[in-house]
Amino acid sequence: MYQLVKDFLNGLWNENPTFRMIIGMCPTLAVTTAAMNGIAMGLATTFVLVFSSLLISLLRNFIPAKVRIPCFIIVIATFVTVVDLFMAAYFPAIHKILGLFVPLIVVNCTIMARAEAFASKVTPPRAVADALGMGLGFTWAITLIGAVRELMGSGTLFGYHVLGEGATHWVIMLLPPGAFITMGILLGIMNVITRKSARDIQCH
Amino acid sequence: MKELFFIIAGSVLVNNFVLSRFLGECPFLGVSRKLETAISMGIATTFVLTMTSVATYFIQFYILEPFGLSRFLQIVSFILVIASLVQLVEMVILKTSPALYRALGIYLPLITTNCAVLGLALLIAIKRYNLIQSIAFGIGAGLGFTLAMALMAGIREEMEFADVPEALQGAAIVLITAGLLSMAFLGFSGLIPM
Amino acid sequence: MSQYKFLITSSPHIHSGESVQKIMFSVAGALLLPTLAGVYFFGTRALILVITATLAAVATEAIFQKLRGKPVTVWDGSAIVTGMLLALNVTPALPVWMVVVGSVVAIGLGKMIYGGLGMNPFNPALIGRVFLTVTFPVQMTTWINPVDGTTGATPLALMKMQGVPTDYYKLFIGNVGGCLGETSALAVLVGGLYLIYKGYVDWRIPVSYIGTVAVLTFILGKDPIFHILAGGLLLGAFFMATDMVTTPVTKLGRIIFGIGAGIFVVLIRLYGGYPEGVSFSILLMNAFTPIINRLTVPRIYGEVKTR
Amino acid sequence: MLKTFKGGIHPPYNKELTKHKPVEKAKLPQRVVIPMSQHVGAPCEPVVKVGDHVKVGQKIGEAKAFVSAPIHSSVSGKVVAIEPRPHASGAHVMSVVIESDGTDEVYEGVKPPKPLEELTPDEIKNLIREAGIVGMGGAGFPTQVKLSPPADKKIDTIIVNGAECEPYLTADHRLMVERPEDVVLGLRAIMKATGVNRAYIGIEDNKPDAIEAMKEAVKSFSDIEVVPLATKYPQGGEKQLINAVTGREVPSGGLPMDVGVIVDNAGTCAAIANVLKTGMPLIERITTVTGAGVKEPKNLLARIGTPVGELIEQCGGFAGEPGKVIMGGPMMGISQSSLEVPVMKGTSGVLVLQKSEVKTLEPMPCIKCARCVDACPIHLLPTYLGKFAEKGMWDEAEKYHALDCIECGCCAYVCPANIPLTQLIRLAKNRILASKKK
């Protein structure tokens, strides 16, 4: 049980895919014009991550090494398509905003990396715990980025006006440069935080 | 002719894959440390993108659409074909020209899981380009990627001498620099009707 | 006799006496001309903008250096130049707080995160300027006419949107709407020539830059003189494309830089979404600078063939 | 248009201090310290023992290797020590210390040779070698070695280096004004030794009197031409000189002989003339003692081995508080920490700067102003070389031709950020060469 919790927490902080491993940057940057998008993208990714990890872990002894990558890809792509279809069917508004990037979950390095590095080597419960951690780690990270960009760019948070109608909007935050710069600065802040906590741990 | 030029120039400057479409960020951040490497990676990617544009064109318009499978088999079939194609090319290059392999081939596997490739395929399907347009789009996307890689690598090489604050070293400063670069590229917006 | 303890250093033992401070303060001095022109045409508001931008730039630099525990070196004058240039590059109608944001971004994102003076890849003032343009497009494109202060449009916008030209004399003297420091071609020219005379600015960049714009606009059937005098081309060519930190170190490289920037300006001005492209063109060429430096390493004395 | 090269700088020359002062004979030193290594190449081995009595011109160090030159006593007296002593380079170098007996007795072996007309080229070269003549322009390369190029290198031009582009120094200047015929005699010996019948004497145009004097002296030799050169540092660097005079470029990593040229300093020529006239080997040279830090700047004819402190004393001692003592000129000279170091064959000057003159400004970051790039006479990119050196990127430094740097100091002179570029590049060269050796 302890192992499962550890696997789960790992993705949330220590090996957070966005802020620590810095992978899956394309969706991270592309869809984070609003906090809500971050949640949606994050959950969609989590869904794919969890189910593909589970399946891959279940089938890990069945797949020959030489074709494991194509097989993984098929599994992942299948789940992604499923998400895409159901999102379009039941959440059309969000689906429209996420656009091209739902299909691109397939190539989100995080999923492939977890499938390869983790799911294909451990038991299903651990794979799921890890996938859930990674997925939620990804989710909170991109929601944070989305929140910052939304707040500065549109003066709202999850669509609610928090800065008052008259507040000046920083248009750049909603444009590509804003994505890069926000991500860069948040990463810098994370580095400061983790370095500090690392130092604290070392001495006690 | 003019239209093809617009497609290429548009995807290099106006809607640069890396700097404004957010496709292919991972290699952009990872493999832009040295100019030579970045350009090799760019060329290899351009090659794959061009190949992909042809392959996906045929799959989309000769298999998926005629059979009405486009809505749900698109992703799977594209990614499968791309992955296999890349692997095939890699093997062929490795066997036939080890020198070329060392220069370009080693980048190929990295490209499979690069959003730019799948993104290109999906965009071709969305924009409903014809074969020639698709190829032009593939080349343009590749060149745009290469350009962004090369610029970033040049800046990063120069940054070896810069005294970047510790917290920002690594990916953070690269991201911010990419942000400034993409800000400069905003100057091209509205340039070519896309 | 041996009671003395001498200094030992590597040769050379004499120095030209030239210093970074001298260069920066000369540039700041030369910038006073366009500043004065701006104040003359747009009144005290212009002066307030220049002063706040400069102070904000200097303060940002000092704060960053303090935070990093590095010696505070704001007296090298580079932040002053950046601050002044930023202010000269915004519309006189800009809210003061926005120019402060611009200064903070210019020095913070444009310079200090790379370690400060000499290490930034992009021209900090232009980073600030373009950031403002993109962030506050409405405020940044609210132009006012000189003297009477009514809102109007820049000559370039008039040309682009409505095809209305402005007469040369007005452009030359500066009695037109536009950025604070770019309206008076005369003031910019005098300041720029002074810097060339002092050797702080390499003539190659302004000449190739302006020359390219002239040639291209002529070929494309536009009015080259209008395109030289209108907008920020002169200010950019003399003061910003020449920022040594962000431009190539080789002579050939500087010419390439100028030509490239010229092409981009014409491209953006004539075909792009913006009426003006000087800031973007220089930033874009800044990005190319490291590559240009790599490709234009001069043939050294005694090297048999070029590479 | 005067002949010159691309790049370079115009430092203040400060030659007024001594340029009109005739060469004075320095006082005979009481004790000389003669290093066994005063030249490029293998050090000499002492051939005297402590306690031996030696006379002026007697050989005290034997050159065993091909690239080397023998060393002679510059005074008569007793050898009191043979031990490592401080040397201009800062290292301790094996030196012969001789206590002068004040008689200045000339060694019996010193006899004038046959007249030049009767000497064969090989005899001339042998005379030059036995007289211990090495380049007096600074580097101290054994002259006879230069005059014996390998058979496949065809030499067609001799250039006498009378540029004296280093600020402050006037030794060659005075020599050319006072003894132009010696320079010409030495040059003719070189021409005869190498079988070359074309020679130029390059002189910067800030020495019109020297140009006049030399023109007068070469009047009767149609194959020698005096070439006035633009006044620009480092006009006297041999690569720049060759470029200015002949338009040729010494290939990277090559030597003047690769383009058929031999460059010799005017002082070197005069030293050869001295051997031809008197048979006396190289035991003294003209040294300009100058700078605001000395009371009475002078051009002194000093014995090799004289401690520089004594020369300064003969110029009235220090003026004000001395900050820096430099062997050589301000651009390429070596700063000294001791006044004990002796004058050597290549010591063209002793420069004393006052404490108030020497500034120790901390370097600032490079602003990429490219002044160094414009100044470099080799067309290198000193700014990059300096950065590579700071980061220890020796391979890159080599790729950017660090090894071609002639250490002229132009880049560091002009750098507004006060970056010690020349020192950094020197460091890089040192490391690159060290890694090559392995």
Added chain:
Amino acid sequence: MNQYARMIVVLLIFSVLSGAVLAFSYEIANPKIQEHAMKNLEESIKNVLPGTTKYEQVEKEGMTFYLGLDDQGNKKGIAFKATGQGFGGPIEMMVGYDPKEGKLTGLQILSMAETPGLGARIQEPAFTEQFKGKSVNDPFEPKKDVQVITGATISPAGVASGIKSALEKVTKIYPVGGDY
């Protein structure tokens, strides 16, 4: 069974299963997706043709028109799609047109990629409302008869010229004052 055969078989199984799963999901989701698309279309038509409750799709000369009808079956005008070139890409819009009056009845932006907070304000009623009741013979020139958005003249111009060029074709098919 050698390893290659095994490779192929496994791959085959995966693909086949994937195909099946996807086709199955598609069958479930598709009706819903179609429904949304229809609903969106219908809404936009109703939006640009006030009073419409149902519509008929008409294909004419390569163009698709939506004939708006009210409960009584009265014609309320026709709606058609137009495309303009904006700042960030094409602007897709639905235009309502009343041939009888020769006037526009409404405008809705379907999709666009303009800058949020700037060009994107063409979606706001404040901008779209001005087209309501506009004569098709108007010049459609920004800053003259078309109000622009401060700081973003290109997007409104794109909208205006998109409508104008579409109208050129449409007014030939459905001439002003003519029946339809």
Added chain:
Amino acid sequence: MANVILVSVLSMGGLSLLLGAGLAYASKKFAVETDPRVDKINEVLPGANCGACGYPGCSGLAGAIVEGKAPVNACLVGGPTVAQKIAEIMGVSASAEAKEKKVARVLCQGGINEAKFKSDYHGVKTCRAAAMVNGGPKACPFACIGFGDCAKVCPVGAITMSENGLPVIDEEECTGCGLCVKECPKQVISLSSKKNEVHVRCRATMKGKDTREVCKVGCIACRQCERVCPFDAIHVVNNVAVIDYEKCRNCMLCVEKCPTKTITSLFPERKKAVINDNCIGCTICAKNCPVNAISGEVKKKHEANQELCIGCSICAEKCPKDAIVMVREKYNKNGGSCDDCAEAK
């Protein structure tokens, strides 16, 4: 519905068959021999091909690791577990450990406080650059220059520069790679066996008088150490004392004798022989002790006189019963414990 499923199953099946067969054929046809380690590492790596390592994909990194261009822990995604496995594949084995461990030692004590400065130096702040300017600012031509080139080059950060401007080497951290030895322009650092505790920390070959003039702690060649050494292990050669480590037994007598404190020991106290109950009273130790510190009767337990014992360990080595242990007063070499760290803050 069944129809759609059928079509899609068929087309997917066909596609994968085609591609699978193509790949299978190609992998047979175009098989290339590679370093097996590359493949193995490739297996271990996550295969995400994310490029975060800076190499073009996982196989790129695998190649770089095998060629020694990248460290085994270069993969960020894989983390320490992967690094561990790669290390095993690469066989970063303990073979180096097996040899007698060597560590670097600084052979100069002439810091800012002890050495005389002949001049002020200004310029590039590295030892080598300073050494090239008149040999550096210190009057002693053999002295450490103190800009810490050695510290900069040490890959494990074992060297720190003291307040006094001298390098201090943490012998626990030092791996004996010798990079600092090569880097130092003054040859101040040398590698020697870790078990050598006593060192002459001066290399100045000038005459004693001259050395005394330029440095308070330089070897003045007084030869007192030579005289006091019971094992003939130290000699003044070329004006400086040199220890023959074949003979030196770390007795520290020379350390105590040296008037300039040029000779140092790693420990403030010497070891002492303590005889335990294993002693059978064979007297071998007493016979061998060079200072007659051991006494005792035959077949009785012997005693070592702690006052006399010089800690040479000869007795311990000779003892057939391992009854003698050499003990040292409790001493913590680098003073590094967690409590200290807390106090330091």
